[in-house]
Structures are given as structure tokens and as C-alpha cells.
Amino acid sequence: MPDNAGFITRYARRLCISLSLLPLLAACTVETSPGHGGGPSPRPPAACTMEYAPVCGERGARRQTFPNACEARSRGFDIAHRGQCRSEPDVRACTREYAPVCGERGGRRQTFSNACEARSDGFRIVARGECRRQPPPRPDRPGRPERPDREPERMCTMEYAPVCAERDGRMRTFPNACSAGNDGFRVVRPGECRR
Known part of the structure; x- marks a missing residue:
């Protein structure tokens, strides 16, 4: 007579392991977004794994990088593409x-x-x-x-036409007359100031 008890024990153990892994495997499924104009978005799963497979999520005009597709969907984002979101300059x-x-x-x-x-x-x-x-x-x-x-x-323009200007007895060379006037100096003569 075969050992039915051992067979049943092994079968029960495998069944328990399979059933305990089922929620974890269900959370690992990856779905692609139906895109714009598609039907309603699928309902987000209740728990996400810690898997790092970054995706760029999109909701309206807002884009955000998530560690995985599950995290993006659980926050109401559609998947725009795999990888991190790239900022457009x-x-x-x-x-x-x-x-x-x-x-x-x-x-x-x-x-x-x-x-x-x-x-x-x-x-x-x-x-x-x-x-x-x-x-x-x-x-x-x-x-x-x-x-x-x-x-x-x-x-002022960036024109270089040096002038010597004076304010309160102090002489200074400016690149042009406009720059001298902006600093409150009075142009004394064209060209650089002599020392």
C-alpha cells in the first residue's frame, strides 16, 4: 500500500506555498496603459512590491518618476514610458x-x-x-x-568708445559716455584717463 499520508502532506505543503505566493505574484503583474482615449483605467492594486523598475507617470500635464508601475498606478498616474521622467529644457x-x-x-x-x-x-x-x-x-x-x-x-550699448569722466574730483575711465552717465560721472574728454 502506497504512503498516501506522505503524498497528501507534500501536496498540501505545495498548495499552501502556492496560495501564499499568489497575492505577491498578483502585485507583480505589469500592465500597459491603454493610452489616451482608451477605456477606464484599471483599478490599482492594494499593495505594491519594493521592486525598482522606474517609470514615468503622467496625470494631466503633471509628470513624476515612480519606483515601479504599481506605485504610479496606485497614485492615479498613467504610465508615460519606462525609465525616469526627463525634464524638457x-x-x-x-x-x-x-x-x-x-x-x-x-x-x-x-x-x-x-x-x-x-x-x-x-x-x-x-x-x-x-x-x-x-x-x-x-x-x-x-x-x-x-x-x-x-x-x-x-x-547702454556695449560700444567701446572710452571716455574719461569725473565725479567729486575723482577721475575714472568708462567704456562709453552712457556708462559714465549712469554712474553719475561727467565726461571730461574722449579716451582713457591719464594717470
Whole structure:
């Protein structure tokens, strides 16, 4: 007579192992997203494995990298592609149009040739036209009054036509007359200052 008890014990052991692995194997299934226009998305599984097989998930216009497809779906994301999400560079080509604006970033104001250039440098547009020079918070030297007669800062070209300029007895060479005027200097003569 064959040993039925041993056969049944082995069969029962295999059945128990198979049944205990079934939930784990069910969580490991990989499904592909039906894409846009498909039917309703499949219901996400209740538990995900710790498997690392990164996917890029997409929900509306938002993209996010997840460790695996199960994690992405459990958070309501469709699978865009395998691997990590790649950020698309924000390439912005600005025109050379001259429509000056005043931009501000971190309390600092700067004049830009157009709004596109200001935004691409991370500045917020605060006014159309060139920035007006704001009076300094205190005089240049103690006991000396502020100078309200100073002209507002202008946008200067990069032209190199050196000039010698003077302010308060101090001489300094500037790349051009516009730059000298922006720093509050008066042009004395063309060319570099002699020492």
C-alpha cells in the first residue's frame, strides 16, 4: 500500500506555498496603459512590491518618476514610458525687439530690452519702459545731501568708445559716455584717463 499520508502532506505543503505566493505574484503583474482615449483605467492594486523598475507617470500635464508601475498606478498616474521622467529644457528664444521694461528680482531692479529677456533671466516685470533710478537710501557720504538732480539710468550699448569722466574730483575711465552717465560721472574728454 502506497504512503498516501506522505503524498497528501507534500501536496498540501505545495498548495499552501502556492496560495501564499499568489497575492505577491498578483502585485507583480505589469500592465500597459491603454493610452489616451482608451477605456477606464484599471483599478490599482492594494499593495505594491519594493521592486525598482522606474517609470514615468503622467496625470494631466503633471509628470513624476515612480519606483515601479504599481506605485504610479496606485497614485492615479498613467504610465508615460519606462525609465525616469526627463525634464524638457525651457528653451526660450527672445527677439531683438527694443521695447524696454523694468524687471525686479530679489529687490534688485534692472532694465531689459524686452519682456522676454527679463522673464528668461528670472525677473518679474514691474513697469514698462526703463527703470527709474531710485534715490539711494542714504547719502554717499555722511553729512552730504542726496542728489535728486541725477538723471535716471539709461540702457547702454556695449560700444567701446572710452571716455574719461569725473565725479567729486575723482577721475575714472568708462567704456562709453552712457556708462559714465549712469554712474553719475561727467565726461571730461574722449579716451582713457591719464594717470
